[in-house]
Amino acid sequence: xRRSMLFLPGNNPNMLINGSCLGxxxxxxxxxxxVSPAEKDAARILVRNTMRYMDFRGCERIVRVxxxxxxxxxxxxxxxxxxxxxxxxxxxxxxxxxxxxxDAAMTQAEERLGxxxxxxxxxxxxxxxxxxxxxxxxxxxPRVEALFLGAEDLTADLQCKRTKGGREIEYARTRLVxxxxxxxxxxxxxxxxxxxDDEGIEADAALAKxxxxxxxxxxxxxxxxxxxxxxxxxxEEIRYAYEVMDAIAEAKAQGKGAIALHGKMxxxxxVSRAQRTIAMAQALGxxxxxxx
Amino acid sequence: MSKVVKSLREAIALAGxxxxxxxxxxxxxxxxDFVLNFVMDEIAxxxxxxxxxxxxxxxxxxxxxxxxxxxxVVTHLAANYISAGLGRAISRGALEAPVEFRTHGGRPKDIAxxxxxxxxxxxxxxxxxxxxxxxxxxxxxxxGSLGYAFADAMYAKRVVVITDNIVPYxxxxxxxPESYVDYVVTVDAIGDPKGIVSGTTQVTRxxxxxxxxxxxxxxxxxxxxLKEGFSFxxxxxGASLAAARFLKDIMLREGIQGSFASGGITGYLVDMLREGCxxxxxxxxxxxxxxxxxxxxxxxxxxISAMQYAAPGERGAVVDSLDVxxxxxxxxxxxFHVNVHTxxxxxxxxxxxxxxxxxxxxxxxxxxxxxxxARMPIVTDRVTCISTPGQDIDVLVTQAGVAVNPRxxxxxxxxxxxxxxxxxxxxxxxxxEAITGKPKALPKGDRVAAKVISREGELLDTIYTLPxxx
Numbered sequence: 001x002r003r004s005m006l007f008l009p010g011n012n013p014n015m016l017i018n019g020s021c022l023g024x025x026x027x028x029x030x031x032x033x034x035v036s037p038a039e040k041d042a043a044r045i046l047v048r049n050t051m052r053y054m055d056f057r058g059c060e061r062i063v064r065v066x067x068x069x070x071x072x073x074x075x076x077x078x079x080x081x082x083x084x085x086x087x088x089x090x091x092x093x094x095x096x097x098x099x100x101x102x103d104a105a106m107t108q109a110e111e112r113l114g115x116x117x118x119x120x121x122x123x124x125x126x127x128x129x130x131x132x133x134x135x136x137x138x139x140x141x142p143r144v145e146a147l148f149l150g151a152e153d154l155t156a157d158l159q160c161k162r163t164k165g166g167r168e169i170e171y172a173r174t175r176l177v178x179x180x181x182x183x184x185x186x187x188x189x190x191x192x193x194x195x196x197d198d199e200g201i202e203a204d205a206a207l208a209k210x211x212x213x214x215x216x217x218x219x220x221x222x223x224x225x226x227x228x229x230x231x232x233x234x235x236e237e238i239r240y241a242y243e244v245m246d247a248i249a250e251a252k253a254q255g256k257g258a259i260a261l262h263g264k265m266x267x268x269x270x271v272s273r274a275q276r277t278i279a280m281a282q283a284l285g286x287x288x289x290x291x292x
Numbered sequence: 293m294s295k296v297v298k299s300l301r302e303a304i305a306l307a308g309x310x311x312x313x314x315x316x317x318x319x320x321x322x323x324x325d326f327v328l329n330f331v332m333d334e335i336a337x338x339x340x341x342x343x344x345x346x347x348x349x350x351x352x353x354x355x356x357x358x359x360x361x362x363x364x365v366v367t368h369l370a371a372n373y374i375s376a377g378l379g380r381a382i383s384r385g386a387l388e389a390p391v392e393f394r395t396h397g398g399r400p401k402d403i404a405x406x407x408x409x410x411x412x413x414x415x416x417x418x419x420x421x422x423x424x425x426x427x428x429x430x431x432x433x434x435x436g437s438l439g440y441a442f443a444d445a446m447y448a449k450r451v452v453v454i455t456d457n458i459v460p461y462x463x464x465x466x467x468x469p470e471s472y473v474d475y476v477v478t479v480d481a482i483g484d485p486k487g488i489v490s491g492t493t494q495v496t497r498x499x500x501x502x503x504x505x506x507x508x509x510x511x512x513x514x515x516x517x518l519k520e521g522f523s524f525x526x527x528x529x530g531a532s533l534a535a536a537r538f539l540k541d542i543m544l545r546e547g548i549q550g551s552f553a554s555g556g557i558t559g560y561l562v563d564m565l566r567e568g569c570x571x572x573x574x575x576x577x578x579x580x581x582x583x584x585x586x587x588x589x590x591x592x593x594x595x596i597s598a599m600q601y602a603a604p605g606e607r608g609a610v611v612d613s614l615d616v617x618x619x620x621x622x623x624x625x626x627x628f629h630v631n632v633h634t635x636x637x638x639x640x641x642x643x644x645x646x647x648x649x650x651x652x653x654x655x656x657x658x659x660x661x662x663x664x665x666a667r668m669p670i671v672t673d674r675v676t677c678i679s680t681p682g683q684d685i686d687v688l689v690t691q692a693g694v695a696v697n698p699r700x701x702x703x704x705x706x707x708x709x710x711x712x713x714x715x716x717x718x719x720x721x722x723x724x725e726a727i728t729g730k731p732k733a734l735p736k737g738d739r740v741a742a743k744v745i746s747r748e749g750e751l752l753d754t755i756y757t758l759p760x761x762x
Contacts, residue, residue, distance in 0.1 A: 023503065055726070220499075221502065222502060225506065
């Protein structure tokens with residue numbers, strides 16, 4: 001479950017050391033945009049040591065490495081992969097070939113270093129080319145488990161202004177969700193960048209959820225709680241999911257095929273959604289009784 | 293009749309100040325105060341020696357006091373709080389006799405009971421009339437409440453009001469009435485406004501502070517105390533004020549009106565009053581200009597004396613009606629004892645102020661502190677100095693979880709039911725030490741630098757000088 005993913009600048013020890021306390025389901029240690037070229041090596045060591053010595057207590061550890069065509073990429077893999085990251089976020093992913101190159105480099109490094117754990121890969125789609133190639137990228141290798149939309153670089157590439165309403169990224173959002181779901185991967189939304197706009201983040205997260213995103217990233221710890229709330233099932237949703245499962249069980253016991261609940265047919269998609277909702281509620285420790 | 297005398301020197305002479313006596317000061321002008329320094333310089337110039345200075349608090353601006361201790365003009369100090377710069381000099385052994393730390397409630401009580409008699413009180417007043425009616429609400433050096441000066445005015449043998457703003461008799465809306473005042477001295481300036489009150493008090497933007505603040509508000513909500521008539525106190529610093537912000541959201545959302553907020557008042561609490569979160573503010577000290585303005589303009593915002601605020605005893609005080617107080621700590625140990633007197637090197641950098649008074653009086657005393665600051669874990673086996681005994685502390689909120697004093701089993705249950713991350717305080721200590729390592733015991737000097745006296749007047753702990761070379 002990754003409702004929220006929080007970027008932590010790779011050169012900020014205070015944020016790194018407290019990363020697991022900020023409420024996010026996953027943290028993204030950032031070695032790319034948050035770190036100037038002069039500090040790349042220092043940040044890499046800091047992130048490596050943070051991963052080695054800090055207990056993240058159930059918080060997933062993702063690292064945004066530098067892009068595959070930069071001189072930093074190979075060194076990032078060398079330093080980070082031995083620490084067992086759950087996932088690498090691969091910036092500026094424009095084509096399937098680039099992502100396959102990253103996959104191959106990761107495999108090579110893992111074999112050379114004798115690593116058991118294979119990190120997943122999450123291409124960061126932040127160029128027009130990446131958006132247009134989204135499905136090919138999502139489906140290019142088994143290591144790709146999710147797509148990630150980066151709207152700041154994308155709007156620069158599109159030569160348009162990034163706005164709070166996000167009209168300019170509507171196409172990219174829906175395209176990415178479609179591509180990711182078609183390829184059977186997860187998909188995560190871009191951060192909302194105004195850290196002081198509490199209403200804005202709520203609306204933006206709700207929009208992302210409505211479009212089908214699996215979760216949303218954040219550059220501010222202040223947004224994490226809202227994102228978690230928006231991407232958690234509501235008590236009504238959980239209650240309904242249990243009703244669906246009860247109705248299914250009852251129909252089975254009575255030997256009925258099709259059943260209705262509140263006057264509506266319960267079919268396979270409804271059942272699978274109910275199962276997902278219940279699984280998420282259980283993962284969040286929300287019992288059925290609480291929603292009753 | 294007029295009590296205005298020609299000079300400070302004349303007032304000191306008329307007050308009969310002699311070797312070995314006690315003089316007192318309040319700290320409402322904080323780090324902008326000129327009065328303590330120029331009064332002590334004048335006293336030194338008159339050749340008077342061996343004095344006790346009893347101040348409600350001392351700031352770095354008062355560092356010239358160290359010179360007066362070297363020349364033995366001052367041989368004893370008493371205060372409820374001493375800031376870090378001056379504290380370091382004291383920790384290095386500037387005085388032969390230990391400094392006496394009291395609490396904001398203990399000090400006026402001890403003055404009233406004659407345990408710490410004051411011979412001459414010097415009361416800096418942002419406005420006064422020729423008969424000595426005075427207030428902090430107006431004037432170029434305005435500080436708002438004069439809460440800490442009341443006991444000095446009421447019980448000192450002689451009272452000298454010092455003002456840079458003499459107004460025609462009668463001053464309207466006085467805080468301290470003429471009946472307590474012997475002499476009035478006018479000067480050019482009693483303080484530097486920039487150091488007296490801050491322009492605005494900012495809520496923290498530190499993400500860890502905000503996580504703790506949000507958690508603190510949830511603890512208060514889950515405690516069952518947040519209901520109609522709720523009363524609350526919090527500090528002006530970092531996460532404490534942010535906790536008030538989260539609390540305000542809850543109170544407005546759920547339509548809860550509290551009875552009062554107390555203590556040092558910030559503009560943030562003024563906003564909460566204006567938005568209907570509280571019926572009144574009980575103000576012993578203003579922290580910013582918005583609080584000063586509110587005290588001047590809004591009758592719901594009331595000035596209280598330190599005695600009414602926090603004094604222990606059967607007659608009670610505001611703190612005894614408090615539901616929740618949020619407090620800080622430089623260290624807290626696994627028995628919930630809290631240190632707010634010394635830093636990680638054992639050097640004096642604060643004091644109880646109202647810490648132990650509010651902890652003792654309130655129903656829920658909460659400490660907000662990060663697991664570690666820079667290199668040091670905050671949760672320890674034993675605090676360097678017990679400022680507030682663990683029996684009065686109910687809950688510790690950190691970024692990594694909430695620890696409940698084992699004495700509060702019911703509270704623990706409530707917090708757990710609300711889904712808050714309740715952890716054993718020993719576990720928090722271990723988590724911090726896993727990152728910082730276990731610190732070595734602090735080396736101590738061989739002399740007592742200060743005694744910490746509880747609000748009831750008992751010796752609570754002893755602070756030693758720093759070792760040679762520190």
